[in-house]
Amino acid sequence: MKKLISLLVVALCGMLPSCSSDDAEDDSNKPITLRNHTESGCKDISSASNSSQFDGQSSRVQKYMDLTERVILKGNDKGMLNVSHENATFCCEAQFNFSVNVSGNTITVSEDAPPLTNCICLYDLTSEVGPFENRTYTLVIKDNNITVFTHQFLYSNTLDESFDISKGKD
Numbered sequence: 001m002k003k004l005i006s007l008l009v010v011a012l013c014g015m016l017p018s019c020s021s022d023d024a025e026d027d028s029n030k031p032i033t034l035r036n037h038t039e040s041g042c043k044d045i046s047s048a049s050n051s052s053q054f055d056g057q058s059s060r061v062q063k064y065m066d067l068t069e070r071v072i073l074k075g076n077d078k079g080m081l082n083v084s085h086e087n088a089t090f091c092c093e094a095q096f097n098f099s100v101n102v103s104g105n106t107i108t109v110s111e112d113a114p115p116l117t118n119c120i121c122l123y124d125l126t127s128e129v130g131p132f133e134n135r136t137y138t139l140v141i142k143d144n145n146i147t148v149f150t151h152q153f154l155y156s157n158t159l160d161e162s163f164d165i166s167k168g169k170d
Contacts, residue, residue, distance in 0.1 A: 030131055032100060032102040032107065032129060032130060032131070032132070033100065033129070033130070034098055034099065034100035034109065034127050034128070034129050035127070035128050035129075036126075036127065036128040037096075037098050037125070037126065037127045037128075038125075038126045038127075039094075039096060039123055039124065039125050039126075040123050040124035040125075041123065042092050042094075042121030042122075042123065043087075043121060043122045043123065043124075067087045067122060068086075068087060068164050069085075069086065069087045069088065069089070069148075069164070069165050070084075070085075070086040070087065070162060070163065070164050070165065071083065071084065071085055071086075071141065071149050071151070071162070071163050071165060072084040072086070072161070072162045072163075073139070073151075073153060073159055073160070073161045073162075074159060074160050074161075075132075075155055075156050075157045075158060075159035075160075076157055077157045078130070078131065079130050079131030079132050079133070079155075079157070080128050080129065080130035080131060080132070081107075081128070081129045081130050081132055081139075081155060081159070082126065082127075082128050083109060083126070083127050083128075083129055083139070083141070084124065084125070084126045085111065085124070085125045085126070085141060085149075086124045087122045087123075087124070088111065088122065088123050088124070088125055088143060088148075089120055089121070089122060089123075089143075090113045090120065090121060090123055090143070091113065091115045091116050091117050091118075091119065091120060091121070092116075092117050092119040092120065092121045093116045093117055094113035094116070094121070094123065095113060095114070095116070096111060096112065096113045096125070097110075097112045097113070098110065098111055098112070098125075098127060099112075100129055105135070105136060105137045105138060106137070106138045106140060107129060107137055107138070107139050107140065108140040108141075108142060109127065109129065109139070109140070109141050109142070110142045110145070111125055111141065111142065111143050111144075112142075112143070112144050112145070113143075113144065114144070115144075132155040133155070134154075134155055134156050134157075135154070135155060136152060136153070136154050136155075137152070137153060137154075137155055138150065138151070138152045138153075139151050139152075139153065148165060149163070149165050151163060
C-alpha cells in the first residue's frame with residue numbers, strides 16, 4: 001500500500017509543472033532587462049554647427065557644447081520602454097558599459113564609460129528597457145555614477161515624452 005501511495009505522489013508531482021506553464025507567459029514575472037543598445041559615436045563638431053569654415057574653432061566648440069541634452073521616453077505594445085539620451089557628454093574614445101537596476105518602482109539605467117582622454121564628445125545613446133506594466137515608475141539615469149536625470153512617469157504603450165536636462169540637475 002505504501003508503494004502505491006508513493007507512486008501516486010511521484011506521479012502527481014510530475015504533473016504539477018505541466019499545470020503551471022500558463023505562468024511562464026505572464027510578462028509581469030519576467031525580469032526587467034536592458035537590451036538593443038545603440039550609440040552614435042562621437043558627434044562631429046562641424047556637423048554640430050552651422051558656422052562657416054572661417055569661424056574660429058572656439059566658436060564651433062562652444063556651439064557644440066551648447067547643444068541641448070535631452071531624454072526621450074517611448075512605450076510600445078510589448079511593454080518595453082525605449083530610452084534615448086541625446087547629447088550625453090563622455091570622453092572621445094568612450095567604451096560604454098550599460099546596466100539596469102530595478103528596486104520597487106525605481107528603474108536606474110547606468111551609462112558608464114571610464115574617462116580615457118582629456119577630450120570630450122557628445123553621444124546619442126538608446127536602449128530598450130522592460131517589460132513594464134501600465135503603472136507609475138521613476139527613471140534615474142546615471143553617467144559614471146552621477147545622476148543626470150530623474151523623472152517619474154506613467155508607463156503605457158502610448159508613452160511619448162521628451163525632456164531637456166542639464167548635467168548635475170535632477
